[in-house]
Amino acid sequence: MPRTVRLLLLARTVNRLGAFSLPFLTALICADHGASLTTAGLVSAAFGLATIPSRLVGGRLADRVGRRTTIVLGLCGCAVAQLAIAGSGSLTWVVASAILLGLAFELYEPPSQAIIGESVPERQRVRAFSLFSAALALGGMGAGLLAAVVGRWDLRWLFVIDAATCLACALLIRLALPHDRPARPGADPGDTLVRPLRDRALVGVLATGTAYALIHQQTVMTLPLALTRQGLPAADAGLLFTAAAATTVLAQPLIQLPRVRRLGTPLALSLAHLLLAAGLTGYALARTLPALLAAAVVWSLGDLLVMGRVYALVTDLAPPGGSGRYLAVFGTSWGVAATLAPVLGTQLLARAGATASWSTMAVLCLLLAALHLRATPRPPGHQHAAEAIHPRVPGTAQ
Incomplete structure (x- = not known):
């Protein structure tokens, strides 16, 4: 991997070490401010809406000002908002701080992903994005353990530690990454062709990606609450997050197996969603911590396959100089999911219980597995023969 990518992975690992606070936002609102599940879900939804x-x-x-500047700006904004949540004395202050956090939370993702996608050859992008997921998971292993310990003491300290790691990551990025070289206004005559939402291939990937993100976010956001309904401490969610993160790191060699690398993108994503469905079924049936840990391992294997493939696919679809915007548009799937998941998740949990909630998401994963086989495009690199006859213009409708 290029030096820039390795430094970015190191910095984001540090950042991820403290990124365990969001799943506990609803628990903090309920425990410290006496809010109902519905209110907690609406506050989390306001955060998600702001991330879009x-x-x-x-x-x-990222495409206009520069990758490094955008990453540092986003991380510093997150730190300020996290400290505001930790020091909040009222529910109103928590709501305002959560919205501020949402407005800063996603600023640094498109430039981070664009750096990775543009720094490696096309054939190495799946591996590069898988390593990015592994780096975040490595930090997540420590984050889960810290959450399990600190969360039993005071949930507010989770947000303080998260803010500290954001600032540490921003410092590393500022010192280690090369200076930005923003494009001069009007320097790119093809800039007007970068219209992601007119690219039918990207819109299709965005649709399935939003469904996946909704399931993923609902799992993360409701897991602590679901555990309490099963008679387990909410802080045990930290152990499950750690198990999932450890699997993502240790399973990296599986991504490099020749048989896995030869899988087409539609088939790989279909297989990934079958694994996700199996993990969610495990959550529905499990009644002990060891069984829940096994379900988390299976879930994370599916998650690993999705993350490497889908971001490489989006980067491949983007025209030169437009990867930041393509990745940003695709990333709005997470904002939509973060908006809807807290509301849907808490309501489903409150009305139907944990088992029904996990079972519903498992069925949705099975439907997505079938859909990927029919609707997911192959990366452009697999379509050269077809494009020789009918060239595809990136960012335009077909």
Whole structure:
């Protein structure tokens, strides 16, 4: 991997070490401010809604101002908002701080992903994005353990530690990454052709990606609450997050197996969603911590396959100089999911219980597995023969 990518992975690992606070936002609102599940879900939804413009602005800034500057700006904004949540004395202050956090939260994702996608050859992108997921998971292993310990003491300290790691990551990025070289206004005559939402291939990937993100976010956001309904401490969610993160790191060699590398993108994503469905079924049936840990391992194997493939696919679809905006548009799937998941997840949990909630998401994963086989495009690199006859213009409709 290029030096820039390795330094970015190191910095984001540090950042991820403290990124365990969000799943506990609803628990903090309920425990410290006496809010209902519905209110807690709405606050989390407000955070998610704010991440949508954050992601789009991050993509625009990444392509216009520069990758490094945008990452540092986003991380510092997150730190300020996390400290505000930790010091909040009222529910109103928590809501305002959560919205501020959402507006800063996604700024640094498009430039981070664009750096990775543009720094490695096309044939290495799946591996590079898988390593990015592994780096985040490595930090997540420590994060889960810290959450399990600190969460039993005071949930507010989770947000303080998260803020500290954001600032540490921003410092590493500022000192280690090369200076930005923003494009001069009007320097790119093809810039007007970068219209992600007119690319039918990207829109299709965005649709399935949003469904996946909704399931993923609902799992993360409701897991602590679901555990309490099963008679286990909410802090045990930290152990499950750690098990999932450890699997993502240790399973990296599986991504490099020749048989796995030869899988087409549609088939790989279909297989990934079958694994996700199996993991969610395990959550529905499990009644002990060891069984839940086994389900988390299976879930994370599917998650690993999705993350490497889908971001490589989006980068491949983007025209030159437009990867930041393509990744930003695709990333809005996480904002939509973060908006809907807390509301849907808490309501489903409150009305139907944990078992029904996990079972519903497992069925949705099975439907997505079938859909990927029919609707997911292959990366452009697999379509050269077809494009020799009917060239595809990136960012335009077909």
